[in-house]
Amino acid sequence: MRQVTGLILLLVLVGSLVSGVLLIHPFGHPDASDMDDYIIENAQEETGSNNVVAAVLFDYRALDTLGEATILFTAVMGVLLLARTLKRKEESS
Amino acid sequence: MEHIPLDFPFLAAALLVGVSFYIIIFKKNLIKLIMGIAMLAAGVNLFLVSLGYRAGGTAPIYTDVPEGPMVLSIPQALTLTSIVINVAVLALMLTMVIHIYRHTGSLDSEKSRKLKG
Amino acid sequence: MLSKIVRTVANQLILFILVFGLYVIIHGHITPGGGFQGGAVIVSGVVMLLVAFSSQELKKSLRERVLSIVESSGAVIFIVLAFAGIGTVFFYNFLVGTPIFGRIPAPGPGPGDIWTGGVIPLMNFAVGLKVIAGLSAVVLAIALFSSGEEVEE
Numbered sequence: 001m002r003q004v005t006g007l008i009l010l011l012v013l014v015g016s017l018v019s020g021v022l023l024i025h026p027f028g029h030p031d032a033s034d035m036d037d038y039i040i041e042n043a044q045e046e047t048g049s050n051n052v053v054a055a056v057l058f059d060y061r062a063l064d065t066l067g068e069a070t071i072l073f074t075a076v077m078g079v080l081l082l083a084r085t086l087k088r089k090e091e092s093s
Numbered sequence: 094m095e096h097i098p099l100d101f102p103f104l105a106a107a108l109l110v111g112v113s114f115y116i117i118i119f120k121k122n123l124i125k126l127i128m129g130i131a132m133l134a135a136g137v138n139l140f141l142v143s144l145g146y147r148a149g150g151t152a153p154i155y156t157d158v159p160e161g162p163m164v165l166s167i168p169q170a171l172t173l174t175s176i177v178i179n180v181a182v183l184a185l186m187l188t189m190v191i192h193i194y195r196h197t198g199s200l201d202s203e204k205s206r207k208l209k210g
Numbered sequence: 211m212l213s214k215i216v217r218t219v220a221n222q223l224i225l226f227i228l229v230f231g232l233y234v235i236i237h238g239h240i241t242p243g244g245g246f247q248g249g250a251v252i253v254s255g256v257v258m259l260l261v262a263f264s265s266q267e268l269k270k271s272l273r274e275r276v277l278s279i280v281e282s283s284g285a286v287i288f289i290v291l292a293f294a295g296i297g298t299v300f301f302y303n304f305l306v307g308t309p310i311f312g313r314i315p316a317p318g319p320g321p322g323d324i325w326t327g328g329v330i331p332l333m334n335f336a337v338g339l340k341v342i343a344g345l346s347a348v349v350l351a352i353a354l355f356s357s358g359e360e361v362e363e
Contacts, residue, residue, distance in 0.1 A: 028148035049239035075181030083355035
């Protein structure tokens with residue numbers, strides 16, 4: 001019973017994935033690129049850097065980088081909390 | 094490498110996500126489940142980068158760049174963020190699997206379902 | 211702990227990996243790269259040291275308190291740089307035009323200048339510190355945790 005349900009679910013998911021992928025724009029010709037055209041043209045004078053991806057990460061969309069730094073900090077704190085090796089005391093006080 | 098027929102990168106990303114769905118639904122070993130989640134992350138990152146390609150385009154960097162249009166730059170920044178987040182979540186999952194193995198003695202996900210100490 | 215040849219080669223190679231990682235971090239606004247990529251390169255060098263020497267040996271050099279201070283200072287520098295331009299908006303690039311990092315490159319393709327970029331190289335440095343200290347602490351903690359129990363904390 002579990003196998004049949006899993007198989008039907010898998011076929012539905014993969015079918016919807018493949019049919020959804022064939023419905024978007026053809027590969028190599030994106031259609032809605034107004035924001036990216038503005039960023040590529042004006043990134044050198046407004047931010048002063050030659051690397052447009054670094055300008056997008058740290059100037060135009062810096063709030064996303066702040067959120068990612070927070071997630072990295074939280075995950076490191078979680079791992080250091082779980083992977084602790086303590087010394088067992090001989091006598092309990 | 095200007096003309097790739099039949100939308101190959103999109104179909105490859107859909108294949109990766111499909112295989113990872115099969116692993117997550119049907120497999121019981123905990124390490125195999127973690128590998129399936131990592132494969133899901135790889136498929137999503139590939140899909141995100143290949144959405145912003147322009148035919149005959151170059152990298153969006155102005156230092157010594159050859160002639161031609163530039164590819165879109167926002168999906169590349171989003172993929173960078175996604176890769177870092179996936180590494181952090183994978184490290185947390187592996188630490189929890191070590192704890193489960195020490196506590197129950199086996200790597201089967203059916204044996205660690207009961208909520209008793 | 212592996213044999214003497216592996217230990218000697220790892221001692222010599224860590225210098226080149228460190229220099230290459232710092233090059234990728236500092237030139238983040240001219241060439242492809244930046245804080246996250248350069249931090250990952252340096253962490254791979256630390257993992258090489260962890261494999262060549264055992265984790266008990268590395269625990270004496272990389273103390274947990276120093277790594278925690280470095281990671282927190284990276285986060286604090288990032289947030290201070292965000293609040294420094296609060297006169298206009300949050301995360302304003304206030305160093306464009308000033309003589310510290312504020313030259314504007316010639317428009318179009320051309321060779322890059324390292325004194326450009328505004329506040330971006332300083333943010334790259336802060337994020338690089340955070341990634342190096344955080345991921346090194348994670349790798350060291352997992353190696354110590356899965357090798358032996360009842361070790362002194």
